[in-house]
Amino acid sequence: MKQARRKKIAQFLGFFLLRAGLTLVLAILLLFLYDIGRKGGGTISWEFLSQAPRKGMTEGGIFPAIFGTFLVTLITAILAVPLGMCAAIYLNEYATQGRLTRLIRLSIRNLSGVPSIVYGLFGVILFVNIMRFGTSVLSAGLTLGLMTLPWTITASEEALKTVPNSYREGALALGATKWQSIRTNVLPYAVPGMLTGTVLGLARAAGETAPILFTGAAFFLPYLPKSLGDQFMALPYHLYIMATQHHQIEQVRPIAYGTALVLIVLVLGMNMTAVVIRYRLRRKRR
């Protein structure tokens, strides 16, 4: 009797702690979103989204920064998505599993933990100096791409791992080549997961400041980038400037909050897209 009671109390306490943990995390997140939304919401207008900053960035909008972020994320995607998927397919499906692949995998995991400022520095050396792309949207996009690669590879590999081996063997036993079995009986079921992980990685890249700081982001530009060799404005960097570097910091605070809100909505939107893609593709398979 006593024993049973004690077990129940222990269970109650256990669940209580778990629930409390979740509630706390959610509360912090919601509070954070609420704060940004409240302080930045008033700034948002069509003008804010569609016009360039004016009068020393104390007025006007943030369109160049939105445009720049889209552009740089696109370049990131062009580098990181196909390369990451191919690497993952090779690593998971073709490479002989052994000490070498384990080492490669470990290195990739480690790379995803390297601070983004280090990628920034590496990008300066590789893309800006050695490859002579200059401080440009191209250099910045490639740097972000390098930073995103470990994430897309890892996510894609995890997605491939969720496809049961019996699909591969079943196809091989019917006289499929290895590539046929992968293309027709593995990839279709792994791609939703691959895309989800990839888009999440891209969303993270879109919000990064450090890697683009030295490689291409500009404090202020009176024009939009016309080629891949131009510098660009980006939301996270713009936010950083508005929050810490501006000469009239109090006055531009609403703009900073507005920028933050746009950035968060952008990242959230990308994450939602990932969820929708996965849901759609999964349902199509049923």
Place this chain on the structure above:
Amino acid sequence: MNVETGIAKIETRDLDFYYGPTRALKRVNVSCYKNRVTAIIGPSGCGKSTFIRTLNRMNDVIPGTRVEGTILLDGKDVHAPDVDVVELRRRVGMVFQKPNPFPKSIFDNIAYGLRINGMKDKRKLEEVVVRSLRGAALWEEVKDRLDENAFALSGGQQQRLCIARALAVEPEVILFDEPCSAIDPIATAKVEDLIETLEKSYTVVIVTHNMQQAARVSDYTAFMMLGELVEFDVTEKIFTNPVNKLTEEYITGRFG
């Protein structure tokens, strides 16, 4: 060993198999006769699944494994350099232990093997799908729902679907790797009936650890233990008058 001779479709000669340093098969000599059912029995871990998977070289995909000795299909070494493993697997089909339908429609499952071999003709595909489903005694149950996902079928139906899928590519040999261990007794009876009818057109090799099943469906039985072939003979002989003491002890249920 003294066995009635027929036409050997598959023959293994001193077949050795290694998982890394572990020797899983030791000098196995078995003949699988044409249009006959050969059963491989033995306790768990005796190498019977390993054996059957060497016959269509499915073990090639497991890293760190090695085959020694010879496997002959119609007298030709399946490891010969001019043998295309893809073509080998089309000729030697396989049905796995757990039903493994692909997450596609019933139709697409059966048509899979044909499509990867480049068949596009819709009418021909339909024809083969119907014939294969009939051949696997599944047609009556699914004829109105070929577009449904194969996962909607019961376990026993899924296994017959996998058999139909194997039949569709017109193999010469069908390997069954414990095909009934994951399905219920009624479904098992259906699969067993099916195997007996398949014998007319195909050479069948079946791994099972159900001895009654081996006795019911097979013409020849190989008894394996610890990677070695203990006895190979006509099924009736194995189950009524085995030569080896180990075989007798196993079939009378004293171990295993």
